[in-house]
Amino acid sequence: MSEQAAPRRRNRGRYEGDVPREHYLNVAYGLKSWLLTVDHKRIAILYLLSITGFFAIGGLFAAIIRMELMTPTGDLMSSEVYNRVFTLHGVVMVFFFLIPSIPAVFGNFFLPMMIGAKDLAFPRINLASWYIYTIGGIFTLAAIIAGGVDTGWTFYTPYSSTYSNSAVALTAIGVFINGFSSIFTGLNFIVSIHKMRAPGLTWMRLPLFVWAHYAASIIMILGTPVVAIAIFLIAVERLLGVGIFDPALGGDPILYQHLFWFYSHPAVYIMILPSMGVMSEVIACFSRKRIFGYAFIAASSLAIAVVGFLVWGHHMFVSGQSAYVSMVFSVLSMLVAVPSAVKVFNWLATLWRGSISFETPMLYAFGFLGLFTVGGLTGLYLGTLATDVHLHDSYFIVAHFHYIMVGGAVMGYLAAVHFWWPKMTGRMYSEFWGRLSAGLLFIGFNLTFFPQFLLGYMGMPRRYHFYPDEWQVLNVLSTAGASILGIAYLIPIIYLVYSLRYGPIAGPNPWHATGLEWTTASPPPQHNFETTPTVTEEPYDYSKAIENVAITPGAGPESPPSPAAPRS
Amino acid sequence: MSQRHGPVTAAVITGSMPEMDNDHGPLQHHFDDMAQQNESAALGMWLFLLTEVMFFGGVLTAYAVCRYLFHDAFAEGASHLDVQMGTINTIILIFSSLTMALAVRAAQMSKTKLLVGLLIATMVFGGAFLVIKGIEYEHKWVEHHVPGKYFQYDGPMANQVHLFFSFYFTMTGIHALHMILGIGWMIWLTIRSWRGDFSAAYFSPIEMTGLYWHFVDIVWIFLFPLLYLFGAGAGAGH
Numbered sequence: 047m048s049e050q051a052a053p054r055r056r057n058r059g060r061y062e063g064d065v066p067r068e069h070y071l072n073v074a075y076g077l078k079s080w081l082l083t084v085d086h087k088r089i090a091i092l093y094l095l096s097i098t099g100f101f102a103i104g105g106l107f108a109a110i111i112r113m114e115l116m117t118p119t120g121d122l123m124s125s126e127v128y129n130r131v132f133t134l135h136g137v138v139m140v141f142f143f144l145i146p147s148i149p150a151v152f153g154n155f156f157l158p159m160m161i162g163a164k165d166l167a168f169p170r171i172n173l174a175s176w177y178i179y180t181i182g183g184i185f186t187l188a189a190i191i192a193g194g195v196d197t198g199w200t201f202y203t204p205y206s207s208t209y210s211n212s213a214v215a216l217t218a219i220g221v222f223i224n225g226f227s228s229i230f231t232g233l234n235f236i237v238s239i240h241k242m243r244a245p246g247l248t249w250m251r252l253p254l255f256v257w258a259h260y261a262a263s264i265i266m267i268l269g270t271p272v273v274a275i276a277i278f279l280i281a282v283e284r285l286l287g288v289g290i291f292d293p294a295l296g297g298d299p300i301l302y303q304h305l306f307w308f309y310s311h312p313a314v315y316i317m318i319l320p321s322m323g324v325m326s327e328v329i330a331c332f333s334r335k336r337i338f339g340y341a342f343i344a345a346s347s348l349a350i351a352v353v354g355f356l357v358w359g360h361h362m363f364v365s366g367q368s369a370y371v372s373m374v375f376s377v378l379s380m381l382v383a384v385p386s387a388v389k390v391f392n393w394l395a396t397l398w399r400g401s402i403s404f405e406t407p408m409l410y411a412f413g414f415l416g417l418f419t420v421g422g423l424t425g426l427y428l429g430t431l432a433t434d435v436h437l438h439d440s441y442f443i444v445a446h447f448h449y450i451m452v453g454g455a456v457m458g459y460l461a462a463v464h465f466w467w468p469k470m471t472g473r474m475y476s477e478f479w480g481r482l483s484a485g486l487l488f489i490g491f492n493l494t495f496f497p498q499f500l501l502g503y504m505g506m507p508r509r510y511h512f513y514p515d516e517w518q519v520l521n522v523l524s525t526a527g528a529s530i531l532g533i534a535y536l537i538p539i540i541y542l543v544y545s546l547r548y549g550p551i552a553g554p555n556p557w558h559a560t561g562l563e564w565t566t567a568s569p570p571p572q573h574n575f576e577t578t579p580t581v582t583e584e585p586y587d588y589s590k591a592i593e594n595v596a597i598t599p600g601a602g603p604e605s606p607p608s609p610a611a612p613r614s
Numbered sequence: 615m616s617q618r619h620g621p622v623t624a625a626v627i628t629g630s631m632p633e634m635d636n637d638h639g640p641l642q643h644h645f646d647d648m649a650q651q652n653e654s655a656a657l658g659m660w661l662f663l664l665t666e667v668m669f670f671g672g673v674l675t676a677y678a679v680c681r682y683l684f685h686d687a688f689a690e691g692a693s694h695l696d697v698q699m700g701t702i703n704t705i706i707l708i709f710s711s712l713t714m715a716l717a718v719r720a721a722q723m724s725k726t727k728l729l730v731g732l733l734i735a736t737m738v739f740g741g742a743f744l745v746i747k748g749i750e751y752e753h754k755w756v757e758h759h760v761p762g763k764y765f766q767y768d769g770p771m772a773n774q775v776h777l778f779f780s781f782y783f784t785m786t787g788i789h790a791l792h793m794i795l796g797i798g799w800m801i802w803l804t805i806r807s808w809r810g811d812f813s814a815a816y817f818s819p820i821e822m823t824g825l826y827w828h829f830v831d832i833v834w835i836f837l838f839p840l841l842y843l844f845g846a847g848a849g850a851g852h
Contacts, residue, residue, distance in 0.1 A: 165644035167654040233661045241654040242644075271665045275672035279784065287762040288780035289773070290676060296687075296773040301679055305672055573643075 061553030061594050065472045069569040084169035085572060090155035091470075092176050097151060098539075100142040100183060105535065107135035112494075112528040115521050120512035128511040129196035130212065136199025141221050142183055144455050145313060148320035149231055149266075150179070152462045153259045155470060157235060159563035159570065160253045162244025162579045167237040168230075175230035182224030189216035198509065200310070203291035203302040207283040218281040225274045228316070232266030235259050244562070246581035253561055253585050254343050258323025261347035265312040265319075265354065273309030276302060303365055307358035315354040318418075318450060319347055321458025322389055325411055328461050329393050330586045331559040332408035333400025337586045339392040346385035353382045363434045372431055379429035386422055390415065405557070406480030410461035413488045417453025421446055424499065439509075442502025445495045452491060460487070460538070467542060468556045472568040473549030479541040487534035493527025558592040560585060640816040652818045659822045663829050666792075670833055673788070677781050677840065684778075687771035691778030692844045694759060696750055700842040703746050707831045710739030714827045721817035726810055729820070733804045736827065740797050747790055754779070782841055789837060792830045799823060 070087045073079075080088060110131050114122040123131070158166050166172050189195055192213040197206040206214050239252070239260050279290055280302070289295030291302045330337040337343065359367060359375030393415060402408070424446045427433045437443060464484075468474055497520040506513055513521070555564040566575050645651040681688045717732035751760075758766035761780040769775070803823055806812065812820055 163644065167644075168658060169642075169644065171658075229662075229665050233658055233665070236661055237654050237658045240657055241650055267661055267665050268668055271669035272672040275669050279673070279676070282784060288784060289761065289777055290680070290780055290784070294773075296680075296684060296777045298679060298683070301676055305676065308672075578646075 061551050061556065063551065063553055065551055065569070066567040066571065068571065069472070069567060070572045071569050073572050082173075084165070084173055086154050086158050086166050086169065086172060087470075087570065087574075089169075089172050089176055090151050093146065093150040093154060093179070096176075096180060096183065097143055097147055100138050101535075103187075104135055104138035104143055105532065107131050107138065109528065109532060111135060112525040114511050115513075116518075116525045118513050118515050118518050118521075123511070125511060126196065129198075129509070130194035132509060133195050133198050134190060137186060137195070137217060137221065139451075140199055140313070141224055142179075142186065144317040144451055145228055146179060146231070147317070147455065147459050148324065148462055149235070149259060149262060149316070150175075150227075151459075152255075152324070152466060153231070153235060153320060156466060156563050157256060157259055158238060158242070159566070159574050160256050160561060161239060161242055162247055162562050162575065162581065163238060163242035164573045164575075166234045167242055168234050171230050172234055175227040175234075178230070179224055179227035182220045182222075182227065185220030185223060186217055189213040189220060192216055200306060201277065201280055201302075202306075203280065203283075203299040204293060204297075207280050207291050207299075207302075208294070215281045215284045218277045218284075222274050222277045222281065225270045225277075228266045229270050232263035232270075235263040236267070244579050244581055248581075250341065250344075251581055251584050252344075253323075254326035254337065254340070254347075255320075255323035257344040258319045258326070258347050261351040262316050262319040264348075264351045265316050268355070269309040269312045269316075272305055273313075276305035276309075279305075300362070300366055303362050304358070307361045308355070311358040311361060312351070312354045314447075314450065315350050317455040318458075319350060321414065321455045321462075322347065324458045324462045324465070325389075325393060325414055327559075327561070328407045328411045328465050329396050330588065331465075331557050332405055332411070333397050333402050334588045335396055335400040335586075336584075336588055337392070338395035338398075339388075340584070340586070342388055343392050346388040349385040350382060353378065353385070357382055357429075360429050360434070363431060364438050376429055376431050380426065383422060383426065383429075390419060390422075404481070405464075406475075406477060406484055407461045407465035407557075409481055409484035410457050410464065410487075413484065413491075414454060414457040414461065417449050417457060417488075417491065421449025421453055424449065437502060439507055440502035441498040441506045441508055444508050445498035445502060448495045448498070452495070457487075460484070463538070463542070465557070466563075467545070468552030469563060469568045469570070471546055471549075472552055473545045474552045474556060475538075475545040475549055476541045479537060483534045483537040483541075486530055486537070490527050490530030490532075490534050494524050494531055495527070497521070497524045497527075553594040555592060555594045558594060560587055560592065564592075640811075640818075648816070655818050655822055656825075659825050663825065666829060666833075670785075670788070670836075673781075673785055674836070674840075677785065680777055680781065681844075684771065684774040687774030688778045689844060690769070690771065691775040691782070692841060694757070695782070695842045696753065697842050699746055699750050700838055703743050704834065704838050706739050706743050706746070707834050710736050710743070711828055711831045713739065714824050718817065718821050718824045721807070721812045721820040722814055724813040726807060726812070729807045729812065730804055733800055733807060737797050737800050737804070740793055740800075744790060744793060747786065751783075754783075785837055785841065789830065789833055792833070796823070796827055796830055799826075 070085055080092065083089060083092075110123075111128075114120065114128060114131075120128070154166070154172065158164070194212055195210070195214055195217040196212045197210050197214055201214070201218060206218075239256060243252075279288075282288055283291060287295075290297045291299050293299060326337055326343055357375060357379045359371055360379045363372050363376075424442070428437055428443060428446060464475070464480055501517055501520050501524075502508075504517065506517055552568050554566060554568050556568075557564075562575075562579050562581070563570075565579060641648055641651060645654070713732045713735040717729055717736060720729040720732055754760055758764055759779050761776055761783060765776050765779070767775050800823060803819060807820070
């Protein structure tokens with residue numbers, strides 16, 4: 047509690063209080079208290095564990111892919127096995143890690159706290175969403191055991207519906223079921239944001255994390271049902287042979303691509319928008335500055351959600367859609383870059399002349415800024431008709447979406463893990479190991495995926511496990527990077543688990559951050575707040591001193607100083 | 615949306631153990647008052663129906679594309695549907711919507727017996743619809759018009775007619791599944807109504823089920839002309 051005089055400098059003093067006597071983790075023990083819980087915080091922990099499990103499975107498949115691609119000859123496995131490996135990597139990572147990741151874990155945990163509510167609007171539907179996710183996951187794991195699936199994560203027809211000799215129906219049913227968990231989460235978020243806000247919490251006082259989740263939830267409830275019916279039709283087609291996507295029976299395979307990408311392109315924004323929400327929180331906190339352009343960042347989230355629904359055709363430039371349609375989709379795809387750029391520029395303006403410190407979450411945020419920008423800019427090559435014909439289905443596109451998905455969404459996820467870990471567990475992790483693994487992740491990531499841009503530009507197609515000898519150097523570089531990446535993923539698991547027992551006590555607000563979630567104890571009590579908080583000011587007011595004070599049970603949350611602080 | 619049950623009591627906001635507090639009145643621990651809870655349930659239900667619109671929207675889009683491509687074959691396929699049975703089913707469903715709407719009204723007026731009776735009537739109408747649908751399916755089975763391995767059609771454009779029946783079974787099948795789920799849910803609501811859970815003070819679950827039921831009816835109102843009447847008109851033109 048030493049240097050509170052300087053309001054813009056973070057207090058680095060160690061918290062001297064103790065963890066609260068009773069909190070959400072120790073109100074009840076035993077398996078039943080977890081599996082039947084309706085507490086959004088416990089459901090978030092359930093999601094955290096299961097999502098980490100699926101991430102490990104998806105990562106394992108990625109490791110196998112990179113091992114295979116070390117040599118040009120395809121000597122580790124047969125083509126059939128390779129097809130299954132990259133398909134399962136995609137299916138597991140997209141549907142069981144990336145789409146639920148930040149919303150289901152951090153949205154579940156912190157969205158109710160950020161709006162000052164005791165829980166989400168529908169706690170039981172929230173729990174149901176986890177069970178649905180688990181059941182969908184079990185179907186997919188069963189498909190892996192039943193011999194895997196080899197269609198690619200996109201399930202393109204007519205290969206998936208007619209020709210593939212793998213467990214397509216089982217996987218499709220798994221993905222179909224899993225979609226409902228996403229729908230339930232999105233529905234819960236929208237209703238909660240509309241109806242559960244604390245007194246005084248107007249729309250323009252909402253944290254940008256909440257705005258981002260609102261936008262992502264719109265996509266979840268409008269897009270997911272469409273992919274659900276498309277994948278349902280594939281399962282029906284395989285089981286009963288109805289022929290809707292089978293040209294031999296008069297059906298239309300391109301129709302499937304339209305239905306699939308109508309969801310699966312906006313799904314990219316389900317993955318990245320929550321991550322952008324995390325960025326707004328982290329960058330403002332570690333710059334000690336009010337976020338620049340609050341209204342623009344909030345509105346750009348909605349703009350991304352709306353325009354994102356109108357660009358799906360850019361996945362189909364070479365699939366046989368009319369040239370005029372392709373032109374329209376190309377222009378609209380350029381348009382969606384605008385709100386994304388608005389966000390990036392606003393974050394940069396927030397950093398400008400801020401009092402920046404380089405804690406682990408901030409390092410991940412910097413990683414996000416750089417990698418997301420590269421990923422976004424290379425997207426323009428793919429949204430441009432002429433260049434896409436050359437780059438389509440090459441390693442360029444693999445590199446592009448990994449820069450967005452891993453460089454954007456996973457970086458955001460890890461930033462969120464490190465930013466909110468003290469709040470979720472009440473303990474601090476090792477800052478040294480945190481920074482080290484963030485740095486390793488950045489190096490490993492770039493080493494893995496930058497060579498793939500070059501490979502793709504030179505013409506290496508995706509989804510083949512043999513290639514001409516002259517591309518081996520770049521492929522070996524990529525595999526070496528993947529090894530570093532793998533280590534950078536493993537280190538946090540060790541020090542985070544270690545911190546649960548041996549980490550220093552965090553206190554309610556170790557980062558001296560604004561936001562309602564930091565005004566309550568760490569870990570939070572079962573109903574989040576001792577008394578319902580009242581909000582009197584806009585978010586991200588970092589011009590005032592924020593202390594890491596002990597919160598005595600029974601007392602209200604620390605009341606923020608009421609006089610409006612001067613804008614910095 | 616709410617499954618809470620038990621007598622209406624005032625002491626409801628005590629829940630220190632939400633895992634255990636299933637039985638203390640209709641107001642759940644995390645809401646401030648009934649108005650907030652009811653508004654949340656209504657908004658949640660409307661959003662859920664929005665997802666349903668998108669769900670059916672996907673298959674309707676596919677149908678529209680294929681009908682545009684194979685107009686004549688679809689008209690031919692549609693002429694094999696039983697317009698009479700479809701019409702009877704439409705009337706039955708509209709009546710079930712009426713009894714459902716009256717059930718909500720009965721709950722609002724705290725008329726428990728009337729509420730139970732109307733819910734049962736709604737389920738009977740729904741059941742009758744499914745029975746007639748089943749008879750239609752059976753006819754199609756006998757005529758070898760069920761898509762898949764056993765499909766037989768001796769005429770031009772057999773593949774495209776097959777496609778029409780694929781859509782017919784997929785769309786009416788999903789619709790019937792929605793009705794079965796609705797009836798299953800209504801059985802639970804009838805038991806709760808019989809127990810006296812609902813009154814003018816608390817009828818949100820009945821109202822939400824009503825919204826769902828009307829939605830399922832409206833889906834049929836779209837499916838009926840798209841599948842049945844299309845063929846009837848084209849058939850008359852031959």
